[in-house]
Amino acid sequence: MKIIVAIKQVPERDARIRIDSAGKWIALDEIEFRMNESDAYALEEALLLKEAQGGEVVVLSAGPERVGQTIREALAKGADRGIHIASDRLGEYDALGVARLMAAAIADEQADLILTGLQSDDLGLGQTGVILAELLGIPHSSLILKIEKTEVGIRVLRELEDGWFQHIEMTTPALLTIQSGNTRLRYATLMGIKKARSKDLRVIEADALGVDAARCVSLDSVMLPSRQKTTQMLTGTPAEAAAALVEKLQQEVRVL
Amino acid sequence: MSTVLVFLEAKSGEPTRISLEALAAGAQIAAATGAALAAAMVGAATGAGFGMLGAAEQVFAIEDPLLAAYTADGFTASYAQLIAQVKPEFVVLPHTYQVRDFAPRLATRLGRVLISDVTGIAMDAGKVTLTRQLFQGKLNGQYHAVVGSPTLLSVQAGAFRAEAAAATQASVTTFTPNLDAASIRTKPGEPFRAAAQTVDLASAPLLVSVGRGIKDEANLPLVKELAEALGAELAASRPICDAGWLPMERQVGSSGQTVAPKLYLAVGISGAIQHLVGMKGSQCVVAINKDENAPIFEIADYGIVGDLFEVVPALTAAVRKAKG
Ligand SMILES: Cc1cc2nc3c(=O)[nH]c(=O)nc-3n(C[C@H](O)[C@H](O)[C@H](O)COP(=O)(O)OP(=O)(O)OC[C@H]3O[C@@H](n4cnc5c(N)ncnc54)[C@H](O)[C@@H]3O)c2cc1C
């Protein structure tokens, strides 16, 4: 099975969020980047399938030069090769534009399966994978926890709301968006890191893909959310704050 | 006249709450743009649920045996056909797991991009600005749709008030899409629940809920002791259950339990929307978090900004002391 995994590099989870001077995005200096959480699970699923069925895992990422590190990390974990769609202006594309870049970059790959994360931890659109499926003319399923190969295609486990699940059977080629948390993520071994250095990483300039960057939607500004409730902040040392809270729980909330 | 078309979801024939919230959002846009409000729902026009859609002047019952079970292919094709007939300026959907599954495909088929999980709509001189969350609720982003139509948006659960929709008399029309079985490429199975529940979080009056701030399974006794001192049940955010540190039946949120206790004490939980939807009905929310900008504080009644490894033991001691 040939599997393509789309991985996005995003600011690290606990990164301090500061708005940039233009008010259009967060300030990226002093920020550490990592692989998007659900994409790490998508990669893990792909590697497990490859180990069970044989085949090839190709990782695909769009972004500036630093994205190369995240691709190398995936290669170190066991992916076979990487495709980097290089652009310093990816923010100028909307989700359809990014998906078009990805579709163009993998047009000749003939993959059996394309995996993406469920949603990115920065933009949180939850859309790029599904859009890509439509562009490629292949079926998709989202919020997937498990993938099994069948005679005619695949059988996947999809998460529904409120603790419900569902199996879905589908033919391949197909695209799946993977939900976090269903497996343990592997670490890259020293051997893996060494091997990754010699693996093929193809860099394609976004501008060379002939994709129109005209947007359908545009993000105009970002801001810190305002509070809906007036939270009473209890301050002081931990002991003082704890004592103040206990008093509130006794007097105002009346649960003690 | 332009139209705002709202697609609703039904459970046992009745539109769901979040669908009525989407209808209210649609009504807000229709009122501000002078557009007509239309609604559409899969099901037979004779269904009782269609009577509830009074805010819409026109209601479409999308009827086809191939839509009996949800599939992205079936829904995308049917909705696209109805949109081609109605030619709405705006298409509004509830941001459910089902909508997440097909709406980006629908938008792509129309050459558009869905603005997903919208929490606010502002209208100024014909320009519509939509707010949605970024960075799991740590930031808000303001979007607008560039020229062309329709503008597609899905609305977040709880962001709009379902009651805001005023009732008028609607006419229900059957819409029969042109579908063929071969174009539906997925075969969905019956939904099922995982394991039987052994704890009933929904009826527990007090909950201490733990998140990824706890860092390691070995630190769990810290919150267990606090829960014991309070006489509370222990709950958790998803990553804690995913890691297997607590069973999934203790998970609160959109894919877990919905709870509404007297006290919900969130320890080291950031407050992502998928967590909040499961607990924001709580009577009193207390949050302990080291990040003063954590979204959980937006809905907390009481907050302590600090290191949980210092605050939680102090709180356990204070509770024990108060209880004597
Ligand atoms: C479709 C979908 C469904 C989902 N369903 C659910 C669901 O049902 N339930 C759910 O919970 N999530 C769900 N999620 C995941 C959700 O989006 C969040 O990722 C998750 O809730 C985050 O959990 P958390 O707050 O524990 O972790 P994080 O977001 O990592 O937050 C940890 C918090 O701990 C704080 N912290 C760290 N160290 C300390 C310290 N020493 N002292 C004090 N504070 C500290 C940090 O400041 C941070 O705010 C779902 C996601 C998706 C996309």
Ligand SMILES: Nc1ncnc2c1ncn2[C@@H]1O[C@H](COP(=O)(O)O)[C@@H](O)[C@H]1O
């Ligand atoms: N720039 C990118 N490079 C590679 N994959 C991406 C990129 N943007 C989005 N994706 C993939 O699409 C998924 C959903 O992203 P989003 O639609 O932004 O929530 C992510 O989890 C990734 O797998």
